[in-house]
Amino acid sequence: MTNEDLIQGCIKQEHEAQKELYKLFYTELMGFCMRMSCDYDEAVSLFQDGFIRIYKDIRTEKINTSLAKWTKLKMVNNTVELLRKNIQQHVISSTGRGTEQSNTELSDFTFVEQLSEEQLLKALQKLPVMYRILVNLTYIDTLPAQEIAKLVDMSEGTLFSNTSKAEFSLKNIIAQYYFKPQNEPTAS
Amino acid sequence: MSQQHPSLIIRTALKSKLEKLNVSFNEEHWVQMENIIIAQPKSVVIKTPLLLLQVFYSILTITTIACIIFCPQTIAPKAKPVKYNGDLLVPSKIKKTNFNKAATNYKAAAIVDSLAVNSPIKPE
Numbered sequence: 485m486t487n488e489d490l491i492q493g494c495i496k497q498e499h500e501a502q503k504e505l506y507k508l509f510y511t512e513l514m515g516f517c518m519r520m521s522c523d524y525d526e527a528v529s530l531f532q533d534g535f536i537r538i539y540k541d542i543r544t545e546k547i548n549t550s551l552a553k554w555t556k557l558k559m560v561n562n563t564v565e566l567l568r569k570n571i572q573q574h575v576i577s578s579t580g581r582g583t584e585q586s587n588t589e590l591s592d593f594t595f596v597e598q599l600s601e602e603q604l605l606k607a608l609q610k611l612p613v614m615y616r617i618l619v620n621l622t623y624i625d626t627l628p629a630q631e632i633a634k635l636v637d638m639s640e641g642t643l644f645s646n647t648s649k650a651e652f653s654l655k656n657i658i659a660q661y662y663f664k665p666q667n668e669p670t671a672s
Numbered sequence: 673m674s675q676q677h678p679s680l681i682i683r684t685a686l687k688s689k690l691e692k693l694n695v696s697f698n699e700e701h702w703v704q705m706e707n708i709i710i711a712q713p714k715s716v717v718i719k720t721p722l723l724l725l726q727v728f729y730s731i732l733t734i735t736t737i738a739c740i741i742f743c744p745q746t747i748a749p750k751a752k753p754v755k756y757n758g759d760l761l762v763p764s765k766i767k768k769t770n771f772n773k774a775a776t777n778y779k780a781a782a783i784v785d786s787l788a789v790n791s792p793i794k795p796e
Contacts, residue, residue, distance in 0.1 A: 502709065506702055514701075515693030532705055539709065593678035601689045608690065623683045624691050651679060658682065 487551045494542045502539060509552070513559045519620050520563050522609050530566060534559040560625070564635050567613050593655070599662055607657045615650030622647050 485493070485504055493501020514531050521527040538558045547554045596604075608616060614636070621632045633643045 497709075499706070499709075503702060503706075506705060507697055510697045510701075511695050512692070514695045515690075518693055518695065519690055528701060532701070532708065535705060536708060536712075593681040594676070596678075596681050596685045599685065599689075601693065604685060604689050605693070608686070619686070623686050626687075651682070655678060655682060 491542060491547060491551065494539060497539075497543075505538075505555075506535060509555050512552075513555065516556070516559060516620075516625070517563060518605065519608060519624060520567065520616060522613070522616075530563050531559075533566060534562040537562045560621070560627075561635065564617055564621075567617060568636070571613055593658075595663060596658060599658070603662060604658075607654060607661060610657050610661075611650060611654055614646065615653055618643070618647045618650045619654060623651075 485501070490501050490505050490508070494505055513534065514527065517527040517531040517534070518524070521530055538555055541558060549557075599607075608619065611619065617636060618632070621627045621635070622629075627635075629640055629643060633640045636643070638646065
């Protein structure tokens with residue numbers, strides 16, 4: 485089934501086409517949701533919600549870019565929107581962890597390269613929600629600063645300052661949880 | 673060997689390890705999604721108001737065009753000619769002006785007459 489067939493099938497609300505689309509982008513978009521959420525359950529909920537929006541918008545919007553780009557953009561928009569809605573709740577639950585950051589000053593961070601995918605993901609998920617969004621969109625998805633600023637409703641100056649704070653916070657979390665003087669990464 | 677900046681190391685590790693996470697397809701998630709899709713109303717709900725609006729605008733346009741063609745009087749009524757002094761046909765605007773003039777002249781004549789009546793010098 486080509487992408488055009490998939491789109492037409494989804495417009496006609498055919499279950500086969502909808503499942504095909506779901507399967508096609510599952511790995512990429514679920515991975516994105518896992519990075520953006522604080523745990524697996526939240527990731528699943530964000531992912532399902534994003535896909536409902538994709539199915540809804542595919543019927544009304546004209547897709548000018550590639551299907552992959554369009555679905556990713558829809559998922560990013562929906563996830564950021566939902567996370568920002570619950571931001572108060574997240575800030576309250578995560579500020580405690582944010583303030584008790586270690587003051588470890590490390591000049592050598594090469595041990596990070598030895599951390600597993602899971603360990604890095606856990607460190608990222610420990611960040612407060614807004615910091616997590618910024619680190620994800622800036623360093624992993626590498627979206628342009630203008631686009632991120634629009635998504636999170638911030639000026640570009642505030643965005644840069646918050647991103648560097650987020651990075652500092654992540655560095656502290658990594659150092660606190662995974663650094664050992666002997667440079668032995670610990671299991672989470 | 674030169675040491676890399678910690679930020680650069682972290683950014684590189686994040687990008688290389690987390691950009692493409694190894695997540696395999698979970699059939700259970702699709703079953704959940706299928707249930708959500710079935711529970712949701714079909715797109716007819718979204719299309720119906722739009723269709724009604726289109727029909728309404730079409731009727732409105734047709735009615736307006738028909739009015740312009742068949743009864744232009746309804747949209748822009750012309751000034752009706754009126755009779756003045758029994759035999760003269762003039763538009764209402766002119767009639768009003770003439771009437772005002774006539775009224776003014778009549779008043780002036782009446783004043784002159786009353787002055788003449790009350791005057792000590794009586795006309796012969």
